[in-house]
Amino acid sequence: MIKNPDRLSIDRNDRKLYDEIKLFKKKTNKEKFLFAMAYGYINNVKFPIKSKDGFILNQNLIPEDKALIYSLAIKDSKSPEVLLNLQDVYTIVEGYAHAGLKLLYDESTTGVEPGSFSLKLEKEIFERIKEKENK
Amino acid sequence: MRIKKIKFQNYRQLRKTELNLEKNTSNDLHLIIGKNGTGKTNILNAVNWCFYNDEPNLTIKQQRLPILNTNIINDVKKESEYKEVIIEILMESDAIDYIFKRTAGFRVFKNGKPINERALHEGTRFEIEVIDKDERGSNIRVYKNQDAEDFIENLIPKSVRDFYYFDGERLDNYFREATSENIKHSIFILSQIELLERLDNRLSSILKDYTREAVDCNPAIEKYQTEIIKFQKELDDIESEISECVSEINKAKDEIERCNNELKGLPNTKDLEERRKLLKELKEHKTTRLKEKKEEKDSKIFEYGIKIMLLPAIRNTINIILEKRKKKEIPPNIKNDLLEEILEIGFCKICGRELDKDSRVKIKKLIEEKKIVSVVGHKLEDIEDYLNIFLNNIVSYLPNLKKITTDIKEINIDLENIDREIIGIDKKLSGYKIDKINNFINTRMINEKLLTGKTESHGVLKNRKTKALVDLTGSEKLLEKELKKQDETLEIRKKILFCRKILNVLKKSKLKMINRTRKEIGEKTKQIFFDLIWKKGDFKDVFIDEDYMINLIDRYGNPCLGAISRAEKLLLSLSFTYALHDVSGFSSAFVIDTPVSPTDDLNRENLGNTFCQISKEKQLVLLFIPTEYSNEISKTLDPIASNKFETRFSTETKETTLEVL
Numbered sequence: 056m057i058k059n060p061d062r063l064s065i066d067r068n069d070r071k072l073y074d075e076i077k078l079f080k081k082k083t084n085k086e087k088f089l090f091a092m093a094y095g096y097i098n099n100v101k102f103p104i105k106s107k108d109g110f111i112l113n114q115n116l117i118p119e120d121k122a123l124i125y126s127l128a129i130k131d132s133k134s135p136e137v138l139l140n141l142q143d144v145y146t147i148v149e150g151y152a153h154a155g156l157k158l159l160y161d162e163s164t165t166g167v168e169p170g171s172f173s174l175k176l177e178k179e180i181f182e183r184i185k186e187k188e189n190k
Numbered sequence: 191m192r193i194k195k196i197k198f199q200n201y202r203q204l205r206k207t208e209l210n211l212e213k214n215t216s217n218d219l220h221l222i223i224g225k226n227g228t229g230k231t232n233i234l235n236a237v238n239w240c241f242y243n244d245e246p247n248l249t250i251k252q253q254r255l256p257i258l259n260t261n262i263i264n265d266v267k268k269e270s271e272y273k274e275v276i277i278e279i280l281m282e283s284d285a286i287d288y289i290f291k292r293t294a295g296f297r298v299f300k301n302g303k304p305i306n307e308r309a310l311h312e313g314t315r316f317e318i319e320v321i322d323k324d325e326r327g328s329n330i331r332v333y334k335n336q337d338a339e340d341f342i343e344n345l346i347p348k349s350v351r352d353f354y355y356f357d358g359e360r361l362d363n364y365f366r367e368a369t370s371e372n373i374k375h376s377i378f379i380l381s382q383i384e385l386l387e388r389l390d391n392r393l394s395s396i397l398k399d400y401t402r403e404a405v406d407c408n409p410a411i412e413k414y415q416t417e418i419i420k421f422q423k424e425l426d427d428i429e430s431e432i433s434e435c436v437s438e439i440n441k442a443k444d445e446i447e448r449c450n451n452e453l454k455g456l457p458n459t460k461d462l463e464e465r466r467k468l469l470k471e472l473k474e475h476k477t478t479r480l481k482e483k484k485e486e487k488d489s490k491i492f493e494y495g496i497k498i499m500l501l502p503a504i505r506n507t508i509n510i511i512l513e514k515r516k517k518k519e520i521p522p523n524i525k526n527d528l529l530e531e532i533l534e535i536g537f538c539k540i541c542g543r544e545l546d547k548d549s550r551v552k553i554k555k556l557i558e559e560k561k562i563v564s565v566v567g568h569k570l571e572d573i574e575d576y577l578n579i580f581l582n583n584i585v586s587y588l589p590n591l592k593k594i595t596t597d598i599k600e601i602n603i604d605l606e607n608i609d610r611e612i613i614g615i616d617k618k619l620s621g622y623k624i625d626k627i628n629n630f631i632n633t634r635m636i637n638e639k640l641l642t643g644k645t646e647s648h649g650v651l652k653n654r655k656t657k658a659l660v661d662l663t664g665s666e667k668l669l670e671k672e673l674k675k676q677d678e679t680l681e682i683r684k685k686i687l688f689c690r691k692i693l694n695v696l697k698k699s700k701l702k703m704i705n706r707t708r709k710e711i712g713e714k715t716k717q718i719f720f721d722l723i724w725k726k727g728d729f730k731d732v733f734i735d736e737d738y739m740i741n742l743i744d745r746y747g748n749p750c751l752g753a754i755s756r757a758e759k760l761l762l763s764l765s766f767t768y769a770l771h772d773v774s775g776f777s778s779a780f781v782i783d784t785p786v787s788p789t790d791d792l793n794r795e796n797l798g799n800t801f802c803q804i805s806k807e808k809q810l811v812l813l814f815i816p817t818e819y820s821n822e823i824s825k826t827l828d829p830i831a832s833n834k835f836e837t838r839f840s841t842e843t844k845e846t847t848l849e850v851l
Contacts, residue, residue: 082492090492093499122507122573122580123500130503135510138569177491177591179499 063111066104095155102154191283192809199276203846217830219805224837229846240277266298289319397689414669421662442641449634451752459627520567714769724796757793779809798826
């Protein structure tokens with residue numbers, strides 16, 4: 056029987072990036088991870104992590120966090136059956152977080168002017184809401 | 191009356207020289223030009239010393255030097271030698287010549303030892319010879335020492351000398367120093383009412399004697415007399431306070447006007463600086479608010495951003511749950527715990543109905559169904575509520591974010607406006623001496639407060655005066671009543687009443703004379719000023735008001751004394767002095783040191799013409815420094831001057847000579 060993972064992991068090289076991104080200042084590891092994960096998803100990029108480094112223990116995840124993580128895993132695998140294997144769920148969301156983090160780092164460090172990244176994010180989020188309202 | 195000659199002997203650096211001021215042309219104008227330190231101003235000091243035994247225009251360095259020429263001090267070798275400083279001024283009028291001579295004796299040795307730099311002053315003698323021209327030689331009156339001092343005081347009173355011998359460099363303060371009290375005093379003296387004043391004192395004393403006599407006849411009179419004295423003293427004190435109060439009010443008004451004129455056209459730096467400080471504080475506060483709002487917005491974007499970005503995934507899961515529920519792969523969204531509790535207590539915790547048999551069966555079935563649902567179904571059931579909450583919250587997120595965004599925009603607009611205003615204030619303040627302007631603003635504020643306070647005090651004093659007058663009149667009436675009671679006091683009563691009447695007439699006459707002199711001087715000042723002023727249309731009126739303040743009114747009807755140029759100030763002071771001379775009869779020459787010093791070329795030319803006009807009727811002695819005596823003024827004055835001298839100081843002999851140019 057496959058043992059369920061007890062934590063969410065990141066790529067070993069990503070820890071430094073998590074610390075450097077300005078947007079993540081004063082945020083917890085869990086908040087950083089969820090944001091990077093969502094950003095990877097919205098940009099449709101997912102890279103498997105090469106060298107695992109534990110980042111968030113399961114015990115620190117509240118039901119709201121699980122709801123988001125499970126939804127993404129279901130959407131990605133196109134089946135709710137993915138929930139039967141927590142390792143699969145974590146592999147999916149860790150991949151999105153890994154890819155999302157790289158994007159965030161690139162965009163936040165190569166931004167033309169300070170604050171432009173925040174504005175871009177805001178604009179993007181507004182568009183999503185409009186999409187939702189139109190539906 | 192004009193100065194014919196001044197003889198200097200051992201006076202400071204003027205060891206032995208003469209200044210001949212004969213009138214050689216139609217203009218009684220005499221020019222003395224000399225660099226600073228050559229002894230030019232000491233000519234003015236010598237005149238003052240001769241007349242009044244003081245030297246008001248000495249520099250601090252000169253004050254430390256002895257009046258006796260230092261070379262003379264050094265030449266003295268014997269204790270017995272006695273040296274003198276002598277200034278002799280010869281003056282003439284149509285009928286009389288005057289010779290004023292002041293001598294100060296000095297010894298250089300004391301007890302066989304020289305007395306360092308300062309010689310020992312052994313007293314001053316003053317002598318005036320008055321020579322009647324018609325009987326030259328046969329009618330010479332000589333006044334000595336105190337008699338001579340009294341004579342000069344009557345001829346040219348010391349208190350008005352500033353109106354005859356003045357320093358042009360002090361001109362800026364002329365009207366401030368010559369404020370109401372000085373002018374009032376001068377007018378009082380010039381009105382020549384000392385005789386009336388003496389009569390007033392004598393009569394008051396006689397009145398006291400008569401009253402004392404009356405008291406002896408009727409002791410009851412004493413009571414009223416004491417009261418009268420008391421009320422009279424009170425009245426005098428109040429009048430003195432009123433006079434002081436009025437003087438301070440005038441000074442405050444003068445200061446306010448001066449500050450207003452200095453501040454005319456200048457920004458109100460104090461208010462602007464305060465506004466600037468306030469804006470800076472506001473900017474700091476707004477900047478902090480902006481930072482907080484931005485952080486709040488970033489935090490909201492972060493928090494909701496995750497859910498919004500994952501919105502397709504969330505919606506997809508909710509759809510899956512709904513579908514599964516339709517297929518009964520997920521039981522209704524009711525918690526197992528709740529169902530088991532309802533079974534146990536026997537009634538519905540939601541609607542409160544008691545459970546019947548059918549209901550119990552249905553609930554048991556539902557619990558069974560929930561048990562057999564797959565692990566996936568359970569997991570989906572667990573997250574369903576949260577996903578729905580996310581969806582609902584996202585709807586309220588937008589207005590929330592919009593509100594924060596609007597707040598940020600408004601703060602940014604406020605900050606732009608604040609910056610714009612600060613830049614505007616900086617522009618307004620740039621190029622100005624802010625400390626100087628603030629000083630004027632503060633002075634004005636202090637004097638405005640003083641004026642308000644003193645005006646109130648003035649009102650109170652006036653009321654007190656009215657009351658004291660009522661008290662005094664009451665006591666006088668009672669006294670009169672008492673006097674009437676006895677026949678033997680009848681004669682004294684008549685005398686007392688007579689004295690009182692005369693005293694009243696005297697008081698009124700004095701007031702009339704002073705007022706007439708004031709008006710005459712005011713009118714004469716106006717006439718001379720308007721005759722000589724070069725910008726005729728700029729001014730409307732000149733007058734001396736009841737508070738003895740000189741007022742100059744511009745063409746718009748506003749007081750403008752503080753705002754006029756230095757040249758115009760000089761002209762006004764000359765006009766005023768000229769008017770004083772004319773009205774008073776205390777005629778003397780004008781001696782003016784550095785008369786045009788800080789004025790520009792155009793005004794120098796104008797003043798040159800003014801001096802030309804004045805010197806046609808009056809002797810004018812002008813002491814210039816060479817830079818002051820520029821082409822603009824020399825081209826006007828050179829051709830008409832009766833005399834032109836240069837003061838030269840030899841560094842070898844340390845003495846000044848007067849060279850005729």
